Amino acid sequence: MLPTPIVPNPDYNLVYEPAEDSFLFLDLFEQLHNEEYFTKTTPSKKFSTVLEIGTGTGIISTFISTNKLIPNAYHIASDINLNALQTTKNTFENTRTTKDAYLDTIRCNLTDPFRLNEIDVLIFNPPYVPSESIPLVPSIQDDTNDDWLDLALVGGTDGMMITNKVLDSLDSTLSVNGEAYILFCARNNHSKVVTEFLKSHINFKVENVIARKCGWEELAIYRFIRQ
Ligand SMILES: C[S@@+](CC[C@H](N)C(=O)[O-])C[C@H]1O[C@@H](n2cnc3c(N)ncnc32)[C@H](O)[C@@H]1O
Incomplete structure (x- = not known):
């Protein structure tokens, strides 16, 4: 079993605490590593740009980058929440054992600053809990604001408002051979979401790569890949 990152002691009122959804990503990437999935799919000379949207404590990006699960990868972890990025840097520095592991961080909304x-x-454990609305992003200085946690959790109608934005721009975000790993819960109606996505993206293939029942919650991660 690969080592789990050492997350320092962040203020979990300000940063999403790793939970079953985060650990499902760790299990998935360890499984893909054991199957040598990325070694087989990444041409040996190719440099891969790996972006995790919404890094939180950085547990997923740190796990993948420090264990070198994707060959020749340049790792970027993004979040809308500055506290998350500071925690990610600490998690990465506390965990890495060699100097040749890298993880850049960037504060941004979804994939806004990236070129086509x-x-x-692309990796995304989104805010997926259904809610009436999504809070506005608080000011960076406002570290007493409860909205940081709501922004990590709630996804508006069907819990899909944030994820839909990423899905809608996936064709222009991913490289020619790019792929995305996105988590859904049962309340997101993911089978319907995938069917609708495929209707408007006939150049994509979508597969459920891992699923788990966690108490009353059912989580699934899908791979979106061009065919
Ligand atoms: C469910 S948490 C996942 C955190 C971490 N990846 C994990 O698995 O433990 C969702 C994360 O997305 C971030 N987030 C929410 N809306 C965002 C947006 N529009 N752009 C970038 N990040 C966002 C939140 O701040 C939060 O850190």
């Missing part, structure tokens, strides 16, 4: 078709591997 630049991302080879």
Whole structure:
């Protein structure tokens, strides 16, 4: 079993605490590593740009980058929440054992600052809990604001408002051979979401790569890949 990142002691009122959804990503990437999935799919000379949207404590990006699960990868972890990026840097520095592991961080909304078709591997554990609305992003200085946690959790109608934005721009975000790993819960109606996505993206293939029942919650991660 690969080592789990050492997350320092962040203020979990300000940063999403790793939970079953985060650990499902760790299990998935360890499984893909054991199957040598990325070694087989990444041409040996190719440099892969790997972006995790919404890094939180950085547990997923740190796990993948420090264990070198994707060959020749340039890792970027983004979040709308500055506290998350500071925690991600700490998690990465606390965990890495060699100097040749890298993880850049960027504060941004989803994939806004990235050039078209630049991302080879996109990872997103989104705010997916259905809610009436999504809070506005608080000011960076406002570290007493409860909205940071709501922004990590709630996804508006069907819990899909944030994820839909990423799905709608996936064709222009991913590189020619790019792929995305996105998590859904049962309340997101993911089978319907995938069917609708495929109707408007006939150049994509979508597969459920891992699923788990966690108490009353059912989580699934899908791979979106061009065919
Ligand atoms: C469910 S948490 C996942 C955190 C971490 N990846 C994990 O699995 O433990 C969702 C994360 O997305 C971030 N987020 C929410 N809306 C965002 C947006 N529009 N752009 C970038 N990040 C966003 C939140 O701040 C939060 O850190």
